[in-house]
Amino acid sequence: MPDRGLRAIEGLAPSPFDAGPLEIAGRWVQVTFEVDRDAAIRWMPADVTRPVPCYGRLLAVDGESGGRPMRFAALALGGRFRMMPRNVLVEAVTADGAALPALAGPALAGDVRMDAESDGLAIAITTAEGVLAEARLPAPYAIEPAMLRWDGWVVYAPNNGGTALAEALVEVRATAARLSKGATFAPGPAADRSSPWRQLRSLLPISACAVEGVLRVGPAAVPAPVLMG
Amino acid sequence: MKFGIFYEISVPRPWGPTTEYEVYQNCLEQVKLADELGFDQVWAVEHHFLEEYSHCSAPEVFLTACAMVTKNIRIGRGIVVCVPEFNNPIKAAEVAATMDIVSGGRLEFGTGRSATWTELGGMGADPDETKKTWDEWVRIIPKMWTEERFGYQGRAFSMPQRAVLPKPLQKPHPPMWVAVTSPGTELDAADRGMGSLGLTFGGFAEQEKKIAEYRRRIKYCDPVGSFVNEQVNTVNFLFCHEDNEYGAKTGQRLAGTFNYLAEQLLAARQAYPTRSYPNLGLLPALRREATSAPEGQIPEGLCIGNPDRIIEVIKKWESVGVDRINFLLNAIETVPQEEVLASLRLFAKEVMPKFAEKPAPAPAGVGGGN
Numbered sequence: 001m002p003d004r005g006l007r008a009i010e011g012l013a014p015s016p017f018d019a020g021p022l023e024i025a026g027r028w029v030q031v032t033f034e035v036d037r038d039a040a041i042r043w044m045p046a047d048v049t050r051p052v053p054c055y056g057r058l059l060a061v062d063g064e065s066g067g068r069p070m071r072f073a074a075l076a077l078g079g080r081f082r083m084m085p086r087n088v089l090v091e092a093v094t095a096d097g098a099a100l101p102a103l104a105g106p107a108l109a110g111d112v113r114m115d116a117e118s119d120g121l122a123i124a125i126t127t128a129e130g131v132l133a134e135a136r137l138p139a140p141y142a143i144e145p146a147m148l149r150w151d152g153w154v155v156y157a158p159n160n161g162g163t164a165l166a167e168a169l170v171e172v173r174a175t176a177a178r179l180s181k182g183a184t185f186a187p188g189p190a191a192d193r194s195s196p197w198r199q200l201r202s203l204l205p206i207s208a209c210a211v212e213g214v215l216r217v218g219p220a221a222v223p224a225p226v227l228m229g
Numbered sequence: 230m231k232f233g234i235f236y237e238i239s240v241p242r243p244w245g246p247t248t249e250y251e252v253y254q255n256c257l258e259q260v261k262l263a264d265e266l267g268f269d270q271v272w273a274v275e276h277h278f279l280e281e282y283s284h285c286s287a288p289e290v291f292l293t294a295c296a297m298v299t300k301n302i303r304i305g306r307g308i309v310v311c312v313p314e315f316n317n318p319i320k321a322a323e324v325a326a327t328m329d330i331v332s333g334g335r336l337e338f339g340t341g342r343s344a345t346w347t348e349l350g351g352m353g354a355d356p357d358e359t360k361k362t363w364d365e366w367v368r369i370i371p372k373m374w375t376e377e378r379f380g381y382q383g384r385a386f387s388m389p390q391r392a393v394l395p396k397p398l399q400k401p402h403p404p405m406w407v408a409v410t411s412p413g414t415e416l417d418a419a420d421r422g423m424g425s426l427g428l429t430f431g432g433f434a435e436q437e438k439k440i441a442e443y444r445r446r447i448k449y450c451d452p453v454g455s456f457v458n459e460q461v462n463t464v465n466f467l468f469c470h471e472d473n474e475y476g477a478k479t480g481q482r483l484a485g486t487f488n489y490l491a492e493q494l495l496a497a498r499q500a501y502p503t504r505s506y507p508n509l510g511l512l513p514a515l516r517r518e519a520t521s522a523p524e525g526q527i528p529e530g531l532c533i534g535n536p537d538r539i540i541e542v543i544k545k546w547e548s549v550g551v552d553r554i555n556f557l558l559n560a561i562e563t564v565p566q567e568e569v570l571a572s573l574r575l576f577a578k579e580v581m582p583k584f585a586e587k588p589a590p591a592p593a594g595v596g597g598g599n
Binding site for chain 1: 241242278279280281282346347350351488489490492493494495498499500501502503504561
């Protein structure tokens with residue numbers, strides 16, 4: 001039967017926990033890339049099975065929420081939870097290091113920059129130690145936003161005195177979308193070998209998109225137990 | 230209605246030194262029995278890298294072995310991936326013709342283009358290109374079989390004039406099929422005069438609508454081969470047992486295991502936005518199928534349970550226009566081999582006779598007129 005993750009989830013639920021929803025108007029980038037199988041297993045909870053091949057997802061957002069600027073990046077693994085494809089949160093980077101509403105889980109303090117370059121888009125995710133990771137989307141071209149697919153997220157929520165996996169579904173109202181082939185996603189000097197940002201680096205780019213519009217995630221909810229998946 | 234068996238050849242972990250050997254031997258034993266029992270066809274997929282789900286990357290070899298241990302059952306190459314990173318159209322035509330010869334003219338030739346990033350990414354294929362190369366290949370392969378010498382200047386493939394040898398035993402050539410996992414591909418099959426090799430699991434109403442449109446469209450087709458193969462082939466699970474409750478329970482375990490394995494794959498559309506794969510193909514149908522029935526009830530359309538129940542289900546499939554059903558018999562050996570063989574025997578004894586083709590009435594004045 002398929003491989004299950006090894007990551008212990010106790011203590012990963014943030015306190016205070018905010019189920020969301022998180023609604024952001026602005027622009028965001030989603031990068032999908034293949035990752036090492038052993039590393040994926042280490043960062044994936046036991047109630048999630050790994051797909052073939054293992055893949056990671058970076059969501060980097062620059063916008064505003066509730067009238068305030070909001071920038072963050074979330075690193076996820078593609079996983080299967082309750083028979084459905086989900087982005088399983090590994091770690092986020094937020095301005096103050098506090099967990100995000102809906103995308104609840106481990107978070108580092110830092111910042112996200114998105115810069116237009118002559119031939120594409122560059123994303124830098126930084127912490128106080130320097131650049132944690134960088135992504136580049138070369139030669140993006142316009143596509144119909146309806147072509148994009150948005151998987152829900154698996155995040156960490158307090159439950160009966162412990163921690164449980166919660167699901168946060170995604171809704172998108174996109175006004176523009178661009179697709180880039182051959183995007184890169186690489187760790188920076190601030191990601192040492194123990195960091196998931198290095199362990200889950202891209203081994204093979206799959207796709208990357210840059211989108212403008214409204215992104216809504218959550219609310220996060222702990223689903224009823226099932227027998228498989 | 231014709232019946233066949235269908236192989237993904239799924240191999241359970243842990244993978245010991247002989248695990249794959251044992252699974253392949255079990256499959257060959259099933260094929261040999263199916264032939265003796267009167268099943269019409271055996272199909273085997275071409276999949277690559279799909280851990281546990283399918284270890285059938287060289288179906289032409291497996292199917293040739295099937296041909297060597299059987300006499301009548303037709304051999305379904307289901308399918309040749311018509312993408313240059315996977316195969317070559319000349320080689321595909323040559324191998325198919327050779328299979329047709331060594332099987333004594335029993336080949337059914339399925340075509341497709343892969344639907345998973347697992348395979349497309351692994352082979353380095355561009356998902357945006359697969360529909361175009363598939364369309365080119367299905368037009369040139371029958372010409373390689375039927376023309377003494379063939380030359381071609383195309384978009385993704387060209388060759389100088391050469392004799393592509395050998396030629397198939399079946400004349401003008403084996404029947405051609407298209408694997409249908411994405412909605413709309415059955416129309417691609419119809420427009421090209423090819424059989425619809427359905428690989429999805431759907432409810433009766435959904436399939437009836439698709440089949441009606443296939444039948445309507447194929448009347449106006451521009452066939453890519455030398456003849457029109459107007460047939461609808463579907464896939465289903467089979468577990469037949471005298472005890473309906475036990476049969477349904479075991480069959481649901483089989484279907485659930487298969488679906489669970491399929492769920493781990495990465496559909497092309499899931500990771501790579503492209504018009505070439507407008508939807509997720511097989512996976513949503515499997516999820517729906519796995520969760521469609523209330524607890525304790527058998528999902529609609531599955532051929533699991535006792536013979537009476539299975540007969541009713543097949544009659545319904547027949548009524549919506551299905552010509553052939555291919556059965557998945559196992560998934561990672563979740564059903565013991567002896568039970569798989571017993572299920573085949575019971576199906577052949579109790580179910581198949583109900584759908585045997587009736588002999589055509591003798592024309593007036595010919596024979597039996599004394």
